[in-house]
Amino acid sequence: MSAVLFGSIGTLAETSEIQREAFNDAFRAHGLDWHWERADYLAMLKESGGRDRIARYAEARGTEVDADAVHRSKSQAFRRLLATSGLTARPGVVDTITAARAAGMKVGLVTTTSRGNIDSLLDALGPDVAGFDVVVDASEVSSPKPDAAAYTHALETLGEQAGDCVAIEDNGDGVTAASAAGVPCIAFPGANTAGHGFSDARSVVDHLDPADLLPRR
Structure with a gap:
């Protein structure tokens, strides 16, 4: 080998729950009344891609969002949370x-x-x-x-x-x-x-x- x-x-x-928290932070930053509970997020993780996950969720709710912008905010939140996580x-x-x-x-x-x-x-x-x-x-x-x-x-x-x-x-x-x-x-x-x-x-x-x-x- x-x-x-x-x-x-x-x-x-183990970053998954930090990722979920970052998504929820991004939703608040963009004025969205979304909150992903852990059970919701587990089901979403069966398909890869954070940006696409946002877009699919918006479509299912009949909401128009800039998925790229929300995902950029999520990434910024994720990096900020990592820095203080004690991971x-x-x-x-x-x-x-x-x-x-x-x-x-x-x-x-x-x-x-x-x-x-x-x-x-x-x-x-x-x-x-x-x-x-x-x-x-x-x-x-x-x-x-x-x-x-x-x-x-x-x-x-x-x-x-x-x-x-x-x-x-x-x-x-x-x-x-x-x-x-x-x-x-x-x-x-x-x-x-x-x-x-x-x-x-x-x-x-x-x-x-x-x-x-x-x-x-």
Whole structure:
């Protein structure tokens, strides 16, 4: 195995409830009488894309909104909340990154979120979760997950074969994207994505163990 590819910022840290709070902050900022409860948000997470999530919700309510503007406000709120969140890495993440680097493997972050969100998360987590060999963000691919484009781009950038890598994903669309690119995938669902379908994953875990992911030396 030559590379470990983390598939989203949610595989590094538990960010979903911070995201939901950021959406609600953005709705208030735009004068919308919307409030997404956790149960509502869990159902929405089965489809990727925050901007599209806003647009679908507005259409269902018969409300006209500038989904792009609301989503920009949401991203600003998310980054502000991250800075004061005291966020820590999810169980086993730091150990896995450390062990992969010690084994001479590459470590990537393969997302379809914005570079600003990625940078804010990495700043919040500190130096133990940093120095990726490739970081893919929304600006580098034309199609979001579940399309395989983000993984295809990462593999081309790293010069690696799909079968020599392992992906770690926290949601159903991410697992589908990795599988479509031919990358074996470990599902590492978060608190708000545990109900997703992970039939294409090699296994489903609640913490990362380097011994299960990396080749034995």
